[in-house]
Amino acid sequence: MTTPRDLLIVAMDSESSRPLERGDLSLALAGAELIDLLGAQAVRLDGDQIVPGYRPAIPDRLLDQAAASLVQQMPYESVDDWLWRRGHGLAAAYLAALEDDGELTRQHHRWRPFGAGRTVLADSPxxxxxEDRWTSQETVLTALASAAGIDGSQTGDEPDVADDAVSTVLAAVHDAVTELEAERQRRTIEKAAFDNIWRGNGD
Incomplete structure (x- = not known):
C-alpha cells in the first residue's frame, strides 16, 4: 500500500466531528503521492522545484500515473503547483481505486436489500x-491527516521530520489547505452579501 491509500483509509475510518472537505483531502493526497515518490527516488527537490529522477517500477497505478505526470524539462513544477494540479479530483480517484481493488464494500440494510447501501471499508490487510501506521502516530501520515482535518491527528506544532524535502512538502500541503479554506470563506461571504442584496431588492 501507499501513503495516499493509507491516508484515505484513515480518513474513512476516523469518526470526524465535522465533515471532511474533499478538496482538503485531495491536496493532502497529492502531497502524500509526492512524499512516496521522494521515498522511491523518483523525484528530488531543488528548493521547491520537483526534479524527476529515474523512473522506478511502481505497482500502484495511481502513484504510477503521478510519476508519469511529472514535468520532465525545465522549468520544473513547484511543489505548490503540483498540489493544485495533481490534487484536482484526487480524492474521488483514490476512492474509486479502493472500490475497484475490493477494499470497499456496500453495507446493505436488511429492509432495503436492493438499495445502493452505504460504502464502508472492507476488513483487509x-x-x-x-490502522497500524495511524495508531503508532507515524509522523508523515499524522501530519498529512492533520492538514486534511482528520480528527485524532496531531495538532499544534508540526512534528519534526528529519528529511528536509518531506518537510517542504508537508509545509506546502498545510499552506495550500489554508489557502483553500480562505477561498471558501471568501465565497461564502460574497454569496451572503449577494443574497442580502437580493433580499433588499425584494422588500
Missing part, C-alpha cells in the same frame, strides 16, 4: 496496515 491494507486497512490493518493503515
Amino acid at each position: 491494507a486497512r490493518r496496515q493503515a
Whole structure:
C-alpha cells in the first residue's frame, strides 16, 4: 500500500466531528503521492522545484500515473503547483481505486436489500496496515491527516521530520489547505452579501 491509500483509509475510518472537505483531502493526497515518490527516488527537490529522477517500477497505478505526470524539462513544477494540479479530483480517484481493488464494500440494510447501501471499508490487510501506521502516530501520515482535518491527528506544532524535502512538502500541503479554506470563506461571504442584496431588492 501507499501513503495516499493509507491516508484515505484513515480518513474513512476516523469518526470526524465535522465533515471532511474533499478538496482538503485531495491536496493532502497529492502531497502524500509526492512524499512516496521522494521515498522511491523518483523525484528530488531543488528548493521547491520537483526534479524527476529515474523512473522506478511502481505497482500502484495511481502513484504510477503521478510519476508519469511529472514535468520532465525545465522549468520544473513547484511543489505548490503540483498540489493544485495533481490534487484536482484526487480524492474521488483514490476512492474509486479502493472500490475497484475490493477494499470497499456496500453495507446493505436488511429492509432495503436492493438499495445502493452505504460504502464502508472492507476488513483487509491494507486497512490493518493503515490502522497500524495511524495508531503508532507515524509522523508523515499524522501530519498529512492533520492538514486534511482528520480528527485524532496531531495538532499544534508540526512534528519534526528529519528529511528536509518531506518537510517542504508537508509545509506546502498545510499552506495550500489554508489557502483553500480562505477561498471558501471568501465565497461564502460574497454569496451572503449577494443574497442580502437580493433580499433588499425584494422588500
